[in-house]
Amino acid sequence: MQNNNRFILLPRKVFVIYIIATLALFLFGPIKYQHIGIIECIYVCGYMLVFLLMSYYAYSRGVNKAGKKIKMCLRFGKKRIESLDLVKFSILYSVLLYGLLIVQNSSVHGRISFNTFNFFNTMAQSYTDIEYQMTLAGRLVCYTSIFKVLALIGCIYYWKDLKVLYKILTACLVLEIVLNNIFFIGSQKQLVDLFIYVLVAFVANIIRDGFRITRKIKIMLAGIIVVAALVMGSTIAARVSMWETKYNAVGAGLPIGTSLDTDNILYKVLPEFISLPLAFLSGYLSQGYRGLALCMSQPFVPTWGMGFSFKIMNDFAQWFNIPLSTIAVSYPIRMEQTYGIGAYSNWHSIFPWFASDVTFFGALVIVATFIYLWAKTWREVIDTCNLWSLLLFAQLTILVLYIPCNNQIFQTRESIVLTLFIYFGWRLFRGMPRVRSI
Template sequence: MQSDVGMLGMKRNKVLIKVINLYLIMTIIYYFFGRYDWTIPSNLKLFIYLVLLLLALNIGYNFKYRFAISHRNNHLYNSVGFMKKERKVFLISCFSIIVFQIAWVITVLGSFDISNIFSSLGENYYERLSFTTEESVFIMQLRTILWGLTLFAYPIGFIYFNKLTKVEKIIFLTTITIDILASLNMGVSKPIGDIVIILILSLLVKKGENKKTNNLFSNIKLFRNIAVLVISFIIIFGVIQQIRDDSTDTQASTFENPYSKFADLRANTIFDIMFLKNDTILKVVDRMGAYISHGYTGLAFALELPFENTYGIGFSRALIEYTEQYTSISVNENTYMERIEVEYGWPNGVYWPTAYTWFASAFSFWLLPFIMFFLGYIIKRVELRYREYGDIYSLALLSQLFILAIYLPGNAQIFQSRAALFGTLLLIFLYIYTGRKYEK
């Protein structure tokens, strides 16, 4: 027998796609009306194409899918969803993060600082960029291959935090602390951002699962909690970026418009009115706004270029590197990222081109709406499987897909680095391998 879980979930479990839509729309609004007046070939073409991709994502998400009947009922709020197997995976994942992140910092910087992080954050960031022998160190090779083990700790820890024992809670909080300290040591904010994104996802999943919380008060509480998380991350992000800037010899005035070759600054924006021209707030908003939306400029440039074949691997820098390393075949010069640097000066590897541009490098802009349809469909399919069965493999994969959705305006994050690629492939394999008993 089969149950139309797609129809069951459509009415009350749309909170995830609503948040994704809201976020993507906000990035588009900031891009066109924020501090930077971008000089691109066609604002209209870019806007229409972004709307098309957003529609394709939503159509895919709302596509019906059937699962076999589940015998689990409200797994998030009983003991069925978190048993002995899940606890073992959770602990292995936590210890993997602790070991691999400490090893990462020590390999690159020589020591793991826990007391004087902010004073050397900027220097460490640029030292990390100049470190080129990371992949030749055994522990780092092991970290790359086994990175998928680290992708279970946060989804499981946040969703099932109340079911953890005291020792497990201590281990989980220690894991978060070590990961944050490692990020600060290296002068990067992405690992912290991933923690925040997965925590937000856990709030959304719990919200969509519990029928009793579908009221105005709970919605306000959810919005408040997400707002606190986002604002906290924006503050941390602003501090990290400012310290990076201060650590260079370049004059501060340069950072008023880091995109001066591609955009002018607007004296007044709708955000000036919203935040009453508070310079401190606006500086953080503009820095974060540009961070999550500047990639649309790379997309606008890429839309002007014809497709060149990358044999389906152009969506991943890691795949491109592996192909060149083991076959001596290079497709990098065929990617949109490389060609928009040649044609327009948009620096490959420095500024983002959007995840859309990465996927288009593999499949073309003509096929990209179908890729977005497929992404929306997969997100919904994985989400429904987790809601119906509560298995940790769909939960971990859903977390990575949510990160991918959040980074659509920036980069195809879950496929870019070698560690991220191995981790994503492991989750996909486990999801498919364990799905035979769920999907008919």
């Protein structure tokens, strides 16, 4: 443990820098927001300051909690199933499933073609024009994504323990996920999730094998993150360009009720082919604070446990034949009625969704609790090398990354089911110090 103390606070340092950076983009970035004045900025800054203080404390408590011994183990008959066995099965299952998914999507939307292929333009075309249709493979992906995450994270984490065949299959899985997203979905969300899973597993692997995160590795990781940010911004920019050219939707790439300040120093110092994608990316990361400020101006209306997830809200209305309008009273929805800023097409940060159920103070407590759990699982990864702790840490990293944007892991049925599977797997199988067992 003593040799790994230097890693304990690494996520918290990155988290604090990230929140301050996104808040600075909201206050001083090239995207200017309507309905936002000095008072709203003060409210948001004050709220986020309280959140950072609560998160700082929650993280400190989380990393000071030692991991418990294992509670259960998986068995098949009399054979104990090790983590590595589960990872191998997950790789095989996921490669076959995503292969079937691509085949079925091709039959619905048309075959994949690389003629005049351009990554950004193809992503924009898929995002705009392809209408989502549920296939058998798509339904299986929705309810069994746990195996995909086990395959991606497990292969990288146990890289030296796997045969070459499984490494090749995992590379094929990554390629399948990317191709399916490029040609049939076009959303950067799946690519961001993939990036987080791979990055977290890579860093955890370095720590597990006892290597130091040298300056060279830090520079490499920073470079990868910068490139990923540019790719994400360029994807949004390509989508905007296509909308303007094909549909004459000038300014469609900016969030509703915003404008681009071309005189902003963050925009002017860089060439346009870089500054424009970064401007769109800054809007992606900072618009949630605008939504937070405007939601805070609305009165509290209880949503009885359904306000935090519009997917659960929609499913509940459908299952029990209840008019959606009677239960769709979350803060973002009511804010849209007041200001005309879309509840679903724009970000509002994670807080208004949870606040719809438990007030804005309660939202601080809930999100700080996630930070506590995030820290606790990171401590367990370092202390015990437990796979399930790593899975939950990676999933919560996605939640943390999207704190300024939305409640990301509760937006879709797939992400909700996946998060529940990971959480209960962690509750059952966490612990086992320094061995490869679940």
